[in-house]
Amino acid sequence: MFRTRVTTCLAAALGLILALPAAAATAAPEAPPKAAAAAPGTDWLHVNGNQIVDSAGNPVWLTGVNWFGFNASERVFHGLWSANITEVTRSMAQRGINIVRVPISTQLLLEWKAGQATAPNVNTYANPELTGLDSLEIFEYWLDLCETYGIKVLLDVHSAEADNSGHIHPVWYKGSVTPELYYQAWEWAATRWKTNDTVVAFDLKNEPHGTANDTTRAKWDNSTDIDNWKNTAETAARRILAINPEVLILVEGQEVYPREGKTWSSPNTNPDLSPNYYYNWWGGNLRGVKDYPINLGANQDQLVYSPHDYGPLVFNQPWFDKPFDKASLTNDVWRPNWFYLHENGTAPLLIGEWGGRLGQDARQDKWMTALRDLIVENKLHQTFWVLNPNSGDTGGLLLDDWKTWDEQKYALLKPALWQYGGKFVSLDHQVPLGGTGSTTGISLGQRYSTGGGENDTTAPTVPGQPTATNVTATGATLSWAASTDNVGVTAYDVLRGGSVVATVSGTTYNATGLTASTAYTFSVRARDAAGNVSAASAGRTVTTTAGGGSGENQGCSATYKTTSSWSGGFQAEVTVRNTGTTAGSRWTVNWTNPSGTTVGSLWNGVLTTPAVTVRNADHNGALAAGASTTFGLIGSGPAATPAVSCTLS
Secondary structure, rough: HHHHHOOOHHHHHHHHHHHHHHOOOOOOOOOOOOOOOOOOOOOEEEEEEOEEEEEOOOEEEEEEEEEEOEEEEEEEEOOOOOOOHHHHHHHHHHHOOOOEEEEEHHHHHHHHOOOOOOOOOOOOOOOHHHOOOOOHHHHHHHHEEEEEEEEOEEEEEOOOOOOOOOOHHOOOEEEOOOHHHHHHHHHHHHHOOOOOOOEEEOOOOOOOOOOOOOOOOOOOOOOOOOOHHHHHHHHHHHHOOOOOOOOOEEEEEEEEEEEEOOOOOOOOOOOOOOEEEEEEEOEEOOOOOHOOOOOHHHHHHHHEEEEOOOOOOOOOOOOHHOOOOOOHHHHHHHHHHHHHHHHHOOOOOOOHHHHHOOOHHHHHHHHHHHHHHHHHHHEEEEEOOOOOOOOOOOOOOOOOOOEOOOHHHHHHHHOOOOEOOEEEEEEOOOOOOOOOOOOOOOOHHHHOOOOHHHOOOOOOOOOOOOOOOOOOOOOOEEEEEOOOOOOOOOEEEEEEEEEEEEOOOOOOOOOOOOOOOOOEEEEEEEEEOOOOOOOOOEEEEEEEEEEEEOOOOOOOEEEEEEEEEOOEEEEEEEEEEOOOOOOOEEEEEEEEOOOOOOEEEEEEEEEEOEEEEEEOOOOOOEOOOEEEEEEEEEEEEEOOOOOOOEEEO
């Protein structure tokens, strides 16, 4: 969805910086001796299932932060008007940042390619070590600092043009930046740092987006159209990997994806309720991978998918307007859009942007904590948005002086930073995170050495075969014997027909939204804190009843309301309420449409026809006494208010 990141006006500050006499410059803070450079290629990373591993096959965890500025008109890290580049980099490493995502523009890469790098405005009083350096030289000076402190780098094409609001443009081409020049810019970057394993990953394009109503938008299908992001990502990745087959390739999603039975030509008739499309955050919709996965051929083991996700202070998405928790966010938003790729072992996930302000909206704090917990429990890779305090809608990990850390925000992030034995873990085999002599970090080599402690690669035992009780026409309760693990089981995946439908912490699960007289096969698998996953249990086939029965509770009401209408169609909303005194776990609503009226699409429920029957979706079947839920629909033909009936069990 649309959002802006307002950056601080720099003109006055830069004027003061430029006015400082050169003689006033002080000596740069002394950096520690540079660690011996690793042999070329020793720190390159690869993919094994849903894990990222080093060259020896050891699982690693990429946990970092974004630092923007090179993507903007300043063409250099923001903050260097007052902060020292060495101090900031050392501080990140000492606090556990093992990778930094660096937004950049295609325009700047092309300028560097053409030898047109210019000297940006930096405060050489605060950064005397940068005196006389152009933007490329500053970037590569910083790469050396990252090697010194054990930090790796993820380069992100954030926008086509060097523009502080360039991320708002939906695609990778704009003006003089053509698709071909976009590819050539990435080829130059791949060539430039081919032997520098500090730069371990490329994020091909930040937040492709746009809808069917937009003149320019990013789509995901099997075509070679200019706006097909899937084809563009494959082309860019293959051209990069032909030069450097060792670099990780990150592919983000887009904004919308057609619902079942719809195409990219379907009209976007109601953007708020999107009857024809599934919506998510810019870059956060990876539903298309299920139908059209990225294919990198022999280099498939370099592919990582990278969604973005934010809270209500960035944009008040519909799922924040109702009660939510980690389970509902997982089931309603994260799993269908991208988490399924991790659960099914398709590929690793790196959440490239997430974050925001704390203490201003309880929903925001709840969302951020829930996503942090999902990241930690599943060891999802992540780069937090953002280091910069001048990110208008999120704030940063640093406060406005560019030196002081926001300790409340850092405390929330810290569990999602890779730690072992009480110390932060570098992605460099030789250099501890924090540099030589670090007291807060260790190297990757130390993590997996004999003296580094036991490497937990033991998967939990297989859970017991589920048993089924309380089987009705629309649901069943599943239970299974617990798995065991050398460290501890953290969660169970529930699979239906081989696909994950839920992740739970206990050994029971209430399956809802099923169809009467239908056979379903359920199995479960266990996860531990190290990300190891057991084999799936033996399956249990459950056949739902034909409906009705003594288990039904008639304390249920359904209210049908037409919310809007137009020539040939209408939109309606149905409210289902538990009017009884006990809780129910599943509901069904029935009505008969008037002649000439049909239901075209429906959300927050499961529809069957010709006589209209709507059963609850997986996430909204449980209704406490007095509680209610709603579902919506788009119909064709004359709007009417049919008589509806409701059952709750």
